[in-house]
Amino acid sequence: MSTINYSxxxxxxxxxxxxxxxxxxxxxxxxxxxxxxxxxxxxxxxEKRNVLLGKYGDEGDKLIYQLLKSGDFLSKIKDLETKDYKxxxxxxxxxxxxxxxxxxxxxxxxxxxxxxxxPFKRYQIQKVWRADRPQKGRYREFTQCDVDVIGxxxxxxxxxxxxxxxxxxxxxxxxxxxxxxxxxxxxxxxFDLLDIKSDFTTFCISLDKIEKSGKEYFYNFLDQQNxxxxxxxLVTQLFELNLSNLEKLEYIESNFNxxxxxxxxVDLLFILDKIKSYQMDIKVDFSLxxxxxxxxxxxxxxxxxxxxxxxxxxxGRYDGLTKIFGKDLGSGVGISFGLERICVLLDExxxxxxxxNKSLDVLFVNLGKKEANVSQExxxxxxxxxxxxxxxxxxxxxxxxxxxxxxxxxxxxxxIGEDELNSGKINLRNMxxxxxxxxxxxxxxxxxxxx
Amino acid sequence: MSTINYSxxxxxxxxxxxxxxxxxxxxxxxxxxxxxxxxxxxxxxxEKRNVLLGKYGDEGDKLIYQLLKSGDFLSKIKDLETKDYKxxxxxxxxxxxxxxxxxxxxxxxxxxxxxxxxPFKRYQIQKVWRADRPQKGRYREFTQCDVDVIGxxxxxxxxxxxxxxxxxxxxxxxxxxxxxxxxxxxxxxxFDLLDIKSDFTTFCISLDKIEKSGKEYFYNFLDQQNxxxxxxxLVTQLFELNLSNLEKLEYIESNFNxxxxxxxxVDLLFILDKIKSYQMDIKVDFSLxxxxxxxxxxxxxxxxxxxxxxxxxxxGRYDGLTKIFGKDLGSGVGISFGLERICVLLDExxxxxxxxNKSLDVLFVNLGKKEANVSQExxxxxxxxxxxxxxxxxxxxxxxxxxxxxxxxxxxxxxIGEDELNSGKINLRNMxxxxxxxxxxxxxxxxxxxx
Numbered sequence: 001m002s003t004i005n006y007s008x009x010x011x012x013x014x015x016x017x018x019x020x021x022x023x024x025x026x027x028x029x030x031x032x033x034x035x036x037x038x039x040x041x042x043x044x045x046x047e048k049r050n051v052l053l054g055k056y057g058d059e060g061d062k063l064i065y066q067l068l069k070s071g072d073f074l075s076k077i078k079d080l081e082t083k084d085y086k087x088x089x090x091x092x093x094x095x096x097x098x099x100x101x102x103x104x105x106x107x108x109x110x111x112x113x114x115x116x117x118x119p120f121k122r123y124q125i126q127k128v129w130r131a132d133r134p135q136k137g138r139y140r141e142f143t144q145c146d147v148d149v150i151g152x153x154x155x156x157x158x159x160x161x162x163x164x165x166x167x168x169x170x171x172x173x174x175x176x177x178x179x180x181x182x183x184x185x186x187x188x189x190x191f192d193l194l195d196i197k198s199d200f201t202t203f204c205i206s207l208d209k210i211e212k213s214g215k216e217y218f219y220n221f222l223d224q225q226n227x228x229x230x231x232x233x234l235v236t237q238l239f240e241l242n243l244s245n246l247e248k249l250e251y252i253e254s255n256f257n258x259x260x261x262x263x264x265x266v267d268l269l270f271i272l273d274k275i276k277s278y279q280m281d282i283k284v285d286f287s288l289x290x291x292x293x294x295x296x297x298x299x300x301x302x303x304x305x306x307x308x309x310x311x312x313x314x315x316g317r318y319d320g321l322t323k324i325f326g327k328d329l330g331s332g333v334g335i336s337f338g339l340e341r342i343c344v345l346l347d348e349x350x351x352x353x354x355x356x357n358k359s360l361d362v363l364f365v366n367l368g369k370k371e372a373n374v375s376q377e378x379x380x381x382x383x384x385x386x387x388x389x390x391x392x393x394x395x396x397x398x399x400x401x402x403x404x405x406x407x408x409x410x411x412x413x414x415x416i417g418e419d420e421l422n423s424g425k426i427n428l429r430n431m432x433x434x435x436x437x438x439x440x441x442x443x444x445x446x447x448x449x450x451x
Numbered sequence: 452m453s454t455i456n457y458s459x460x461x462x463x464x465x466x467x468x469x470x471x472x473x474x475x476x477x478x479x480x481x482x483x484x485x486x487x488x489x490x491x492x493x494x495x496x497x498e499k500r501n502v503l504l505g506k507y508g509d510e511g512d513k514l515i516y517q518l519l520k521s522g523d524f525l526s527k528i529k530d531l532e533t534k535d536y537k538x539x540x541x542x543x544x545x546x547x548x549x550x551x552x553x554x555x556x557x558x559x560x561x562x563x564x565x566x567x568x569x570p571f572k573r574y575q576i577q578k579v580w581r582a583d584r585p586q587k588g589r590y591r592e593f594t595q596c597d598v599d600v601i602g603x604x605x606x607x608x609x610x611x612x613x614x615x616x617x618x619x620x621x622x623x624x625x626x627x628x629x630x631x632x633x634x635x636x637x638x639x640x641x642f643d644l645l646d647i648k649s650d651f652t653t654f655c656i657s658l659d660k661i662e663k664s665g666k667e668y669f670y671n672f673l674d675q676q677n678x679x680x681x682x683x684x685l686v687t688q689l690f691e692l693n694l695s696n697l698e699k700l701e702y703i704e705s706n707f708n709x710x711x712x713x714x715x716x717v718d719l720l721f722i723l724d725k726i727k728s729y730q731m732d733i734k735v736d737f738s739l740x741x742x743x744x745x746x747x748x749x750x751x752x753x754x755x756x757x758x759x760x761x762x763x764x765x766x767g768r769y770d771g772l773t774k775i776f777g778k779d780l781g782s783g784v785g786i787s788f789g790l791e792r793i794c795v796l797l798d799e800x801x802x803x804x805x806x807x808n809k810s811l812d813v814l815f816v817n818l819g820k821k822e823a824n825v826s827q828e829x830x831x832x833x834x835x836x837x838x839x840x841x842x843x844x845x846x847x848x849x850x851x852x853x854x855x856x857x858x859x860x861x862x863x864x865x866x867i868g869e870d871e872l873n874s875g876k877i878n879l880r881n882m883x884x885x886x887x888x889x890x891x892x893x894x895x896x897x898x899x900x901x902x
Binding site: 006008011014015020023034035036037039041044045046047062065066067070072074080081084085088089093095097108110111112121127129141152154156159160167274325359366373376386388389390391394408 | 487568
């Protein structure tokens with residue numbers, strides 16, 4: 001066998017079982033999106049280079065896959081040797097692969113704003129590419145799944161999105177799910193009250209580190225920012241409140257007297273009131289910040305309790321996302337699903353239904369010309385009845401054909417030999433139990449349809 | 452509005468209707484593949500550059516999108532100014548985007564041959580990219596849909612693939628479809644009998660031009676190749692035989708005495724015998740060659756009669772495809788579907804079902820806080836019953852909400868006003884007919900479920 005390695009680091013082939021597992025999840029989430037009134041959108045894999053570059057910070061830019069211009073990309077470049085690689089890439093590349101679904105979505109909405117009916121509710125399930133260092137569970141090509149409402153500031157949208165999360169995990173059979181919820185207005189209010197040097201983004205990034213590094217990490221951050229001990233303690237206490245959601249909101253309102261905090265609390269109260277009936281555990285968590293993202297209101301994150309796999313999804317409300325493309329189309333809110341992680345989790349918990357591993361219903365073995373002719377006629381009848389079926393294409397040793405049937409996890413093997421040619425019946429073997437039956441074609445169809 | 456053009460030439464956004472139309476076709480073809488015992492495969496969008504380059508001829512190579520290496524791609528390159536763009540691209544790019552699904556499939560099969568059960572039956576529906584000149588119906592990003600059996604030389608596979616074509620077009624409601632069939636062995640036999648200079652590939656390319664340029668084109672080609680007038684006439688006559696399929700096969704066998712021709716005729720006879728019951732018109736066409744493709748046996752092409760859109764699909768049998776990756780895994784046969792053209796054709800012929808344009812079942816208008824609360828409870832109940840539904844998120848003017856409902860082609864609008872709050876009923880308006888009903892929630896569910 002060839003020993004050349006043809007695989008690209010961080011890229012995956014998906015065999016039939018992996019495709020089916022992924023499609024199982026995608027089908028469930030797609031049906032929910034449609035049920036909730038969202039419609040699909042697909043954008044091209046590539047965007048103009050300048051649509052993507054500069055939108056994800058310096059670190060993000062480094063991870064964007066850029067495409068070489070076609071033809072002689074060097075022909076118009078002068079003094080090549082005096083330029084650094086960034087200048088050169090700007091000259092020899094004019095397209096790049098999608099890094100996420102948000103920027104293409106914003107670009108699409110601005111470009112088509114005159115034809116779109118707002119509030120615009122879209123979902124988008126497509127691949128994205130990042131030239132990141134591959135590691136366990138992190139790939140260079142992966143699928144994102146986003147759903148957004150843009151053009152309305154109504155908190156009813158938040159409620160719908162949370163309900164989608166809840167329905168989704170319920171439909172997958174995933175229990176023990178917690179949705180953490182917070183509001184950027186509350187974080188902004190706290191930030192305003194603190195007399196610290198750092199900017200709001202740094203503040204949010206530090207907050208996000210509490211989960212991994214403990215609340216001491218954040219306390220130290222405040223300390224380094226010359227925050228008073230009193231203030232630091234007051235803020236850090238927010239992350240260890242052993243209170244109900246409503247008590248937490250009362251607590252923060254009375255301890256942080258600020259208009260922004262109040263507005264955030266009002267938002268959270270509305271949402272908690274409307275979704276009170278839901279099974280998924282909802283937990284107000286003032287340490288949730290969602291780092292560098294562009295959120296301005298509600299923020300959410302979903303985790304599986306007692307599992308270290310990390311966030312299974314998240315999202316939040318943003319204002320003015322489309323301004324980067326020259327037009328403000330109003331407030332929006334969206335969530336995304338961590339399909340890759342959800343797939344790993346369902347595998348670990350053995351929650352994929354058996355049907356994902358379902359192969360053919362019936363294989364007809366091939367015992368020679370006459371037998372194959374008759375078998376193929378039965379195959380055709382089965383297919384017309386919606387039963388998946390095939391004739392083994394070659395008349396080789398029965399052992400080889402049975403081995404094919406076993407390896408492919410085929411449920412029934414049908415044998416047409418000389419006896420069956422004469423009787424017009426089919427010898428049907430259940431490959432799991434070993435049971436054999438001699439059946440007419442209609443009996444066979446009934447047997448399979450009855451499971 | 453911003454006047455910047457963010458669109459990439461040859462690339463398309465698909466709005467909800469376009470996505471649904473494409474998915475309608477993809478669902479039909481996927482179900483058929485499964486019914487016929489094929490399983491899905493997905494490969495990464497990128498391959499190593501040297502997996503793709505050199506596999507599609509010089510013209511193909513030019514159309515392959517190459518990806519710039521990450522980081523400082525210039526750092527290790529010396530004497531940059533002395534190199535031409537092809538040398539440079541080899542140094543600064545190590546990955547490229549998939550050009551078709553065949554080469555990645557061959558690469559996958561060779562890499563995984565020890566885990567694959569042969570004959571291996573896979574289908575693959577993924578995007579491919581070509582830096583081609585965009586024109587009507589030709590895009591730089593488009594979806595290919597391939598289905599192949601590899602590891603068997605049985606002609607039963609050809610029969611299955613032809614039947615898939617037939618079922619597919621029938622399921623779409625496309626009539627007036629012709630499958631042209633030929634065999635490369637016949638063409639090779641004719642080529643061997645002719646005393647001409649050109650190679651077999653050039654011969655095939657010239658044959659393919661008959662459809663566009665007339666049989667004179669091919670006659671002239673033979674003439675330029677110093678083919679005798681007698682021979683040229685004998686061959687060209689093959690393309691105007693007004694005979695049945697079987698008569699055509701008898702004719703060619705008796706006029707072209709050659710082992711390869713005979714073998715090709717035997718193959719065709721087998722296939723024609725097995726698929727005789729089929730609705731799609733099957734036509735033996737000795738001018739069908741399928742140009743530069745790697746076929747060695749049966750070849751097919753599907754067209755819609757009386758429509759100039761061109762080939763809707765095609766394929767054939769190939770030997771030794773996987774040898775390019777160092778391992779011969781046997782004969783294979785496959786077909787592909789021209790999804791983009793089929794989509795255009797269904798649009799032209801108005802054959803998409805109304806359901807692709809289906810939007811929400813029920814929109815609840817938002818007349819204020821109390822009304823919204825009650826409406827959202829109904830929305831939740833409808834969703835639990837599988838009826839897609841939403842509450843308009845903002846309590847804005849009714850006219851605006853009705854306009855939203857109209858523009859989005861929503862079937863029913865539900866109104867909860869003061870009267871309805873008191874009565875517990877829902878005022879349901881059919882947006883097409885204008886009919887209004889006052890219904891309880893269960894009556895409403897029944898009404899919608901009954902259509």
